[in-house]
Amino acid sequence: xxxxxxxxxxxxxxxxxxxxxxxxxxxxxxxxxxxxxxxxxxxxxxxxxxxxxxxxxxxxxxxxxxxxxxxxxxxxxxxxxxxxxxxxxxxxxxxxxxxxxxxxxxxxxxxxxxxxxxxxxxxxxxxxxxxxxxxxxxxxxxxxxxxxxxxxxxxxxxxxxxxxxxxxxxxxxxxxxxxxxxxxxxxxxxxxxxxxx
Amino acid sequence: xxxxxxxxxxxxxxxxxxxxxxxxxxxxxxxxxxxxxxxxxxxxxxxxxxxxxxxxxxxxxxxxxxxxxxxxxxxxxxxxxxxxxxxxxxxxxxxxxxxxxxxxxxxxxxxxxxxxxxxxxxxxxxxxxxxxxxxxxxxxxxxxxxxxxxxxxxxxxxxxxxxxxxxxxxxxxxxxxxxxxxx
Numbered sequence: 270x271x272x273x274x275x276x277x278x279x280x281x282x283x284x285x286x287x288x289x290x291x292x293x294x295x296x297x298x299x300x301x302x303x304x305x306x307x308x309x310x311x312x313x314x315x316x317x318x319x320x321x322x323x324x325x326x327x328x329x330x331x332x333x334x335x336x337x338x339x340x341x342x343x344x345x346x347x348x349x350x351x352x353x354x355x356x357x358x359x360x361x362x363x364x365x366x367x368x369x370x371x372x373x374x375x376x377x378x379x380x381x382x383x384x385x386x387x388x389x390x391x392x393x394x395x396x397x398x399x400x401x402x403x404x405x406x407x408x409x410x411x412x413x414x415x416x417x418x419x420x421x422x423x424x425x426x427x428x429x430x431x432x433x434x435x436x437x438x439x440x441x442x443x444x445x446x447x448x449x450x451x452x453x454x455x456x457x458x459x460x461x462x463x464x465x466x
Numbered sequence: 467x468x469x470x471x472x473x474x475x476x477x478x479x480x481x482x483x484x485x486x487x488x489x490x491x492x493x494x495x496x497x498x499x500x501x502x503x504x505x506x507x508x509x510x511x512x513x514x515x516x517x518x519x520x521x522x523x524x525x526x527x528x529x530x531x532x533x534x535x536x537x538x539x540x541x542x543x544x545x546x547x548x549x550x551x552x553x554x555x556x557x558x559x560x561x562x563x564x565x566x567x568x569x570x571x572x573x574x575x576x577x578x579x580x581x582x583x584x585x586x587x588x589x590x591x592x593x594x595x596x597x598x599x600x601x602x603x604x605x606x607x608x609x610x611x612x613x614x615x616x617x618x619x620x621x622x623x624x625x626x627x628x629x630x631x632x633x634x635x636x637x638x639x640x641x642x643x644x645x646x647x648x649x
Contacts, residue, residue, distance in 0.1 A: 275490075275523070276484060276486035279486040279489050279490050279493075280489070282493065282527070282534065283493055289541070291539045291543075291545060292493055292496040297496060300492045300496070301491070305481050340555070348554055349554060350554050351554045351598035368583050369581055370509075382476075383474070383522070384475050384479070387474050388467070389471060390473045392468065392470050393470060393473070395585065395628075396468075396629045396633065398635050399634075404473050404475065414635075415634070416636050416637075417637045417638070418638050419583065419637060419638070419639040421581050421583060421640050422598065422603075422618045422640035422641070422642070423598065423618075424598045
């Protein structure tokens with residue numbers, strides 16, 4: 270047992286690993302900075318939003334995304350694990366979870382949000398998804414079929430949300446501003462044009 | 467496990483809530499001396515009460531401390547290899563199941579590692595499609611290296627069958643061929 274705080278234990282571990290040449294603190298700094306970057310060039314919700322917006326304007330791209338997501342997404346960021354895209358329709362809504370740990374389409378969206386890794390989300394969204402979605406402010410019509418995907422293997426999922434009405438004249442860059450992280454997980458919808466949120 | 471409350475949704479949550487969380491995350495990314503499956507399996511060794519009381523990166527830290535010792539990383543420069551990371555686009559072959567087949571999930575009780583969730587064991591679902599090919603997670607956790615890949619299927623289950631008549635959703639999961647049997 271130890272009375273050290275997690276921060277102290279992490280520092281001790283990094284020091285030991287560095288002492289034997291297993292980690293390079295400067296490279297770790299760079300890895301963290303890349304993960305925290307919001308530029309849209311590294312895996313992040315901003316990068317995912319660019320992909321979704323392109324799928325909304327290009328039927329050819331959308332088709333490639335749905336049939337061969339690994340190759341198609343590799344144009345944006347390398348995909349180290351299999352990935353599949355789940356297309357929402359007016360009659361079907363998809364939501365993703367990893368009940369066993371925290372599997373997430375990180376190769377495109379970056380690290381998952383903290384709530385995605387919480388016991389609350391992981392245990393409850395498989396059992397009472399409509400209640401959980403309501404906690405996110407998403408009230409699905411009872412007529413919409415709900416599909417929950419538990420990422421139990423190495424394959425990851427990305428939800429392709431429905432394009433909001435009233436955006437017919439919008440270009441790709443403008444559409445990307447409507448795509449939220451939660452809309453690509455299935456716990457939210459894209460921002461409706463003209464709304465404040 | 468049941469009994470958890472509302473999802474703790476944060477607005478504009480940071481990637482890491484404390485700098486040490488980022489260090490732990492980056493440490494695991496850097497060392498990679500074993501399989502992701504053995505990492506997950508190590509986290510599962512945490513005493514249950516401690517597991518539930520710890521935050522996400524505290525569980526990572528607990529596991530990396532033990533894996534670093536187990537793999538000899540705290541005593542010298544040598545680092546075991548987990549072998550080649552499997553390909554996400556590996557070609558599939560003829561499997562035992564086809565879309566539309568009814569399958570029962572094996573009751574995958576093991577002292578080792580499995581990715582078959584308890585809530586699906588012994589339930590019957592419909593094969594939707596081939597999900598991917600990937601080394602068996604139990605084998606990868608046990609050996610610490612990635613072995614021969616196996617077919618993994620996406621199987622769909624009725625929510626009402628799993629969770630009672632109030633559940634009107636469909637649930638799907640990706641399960642290894644060796645954990646499924648035809649019915």
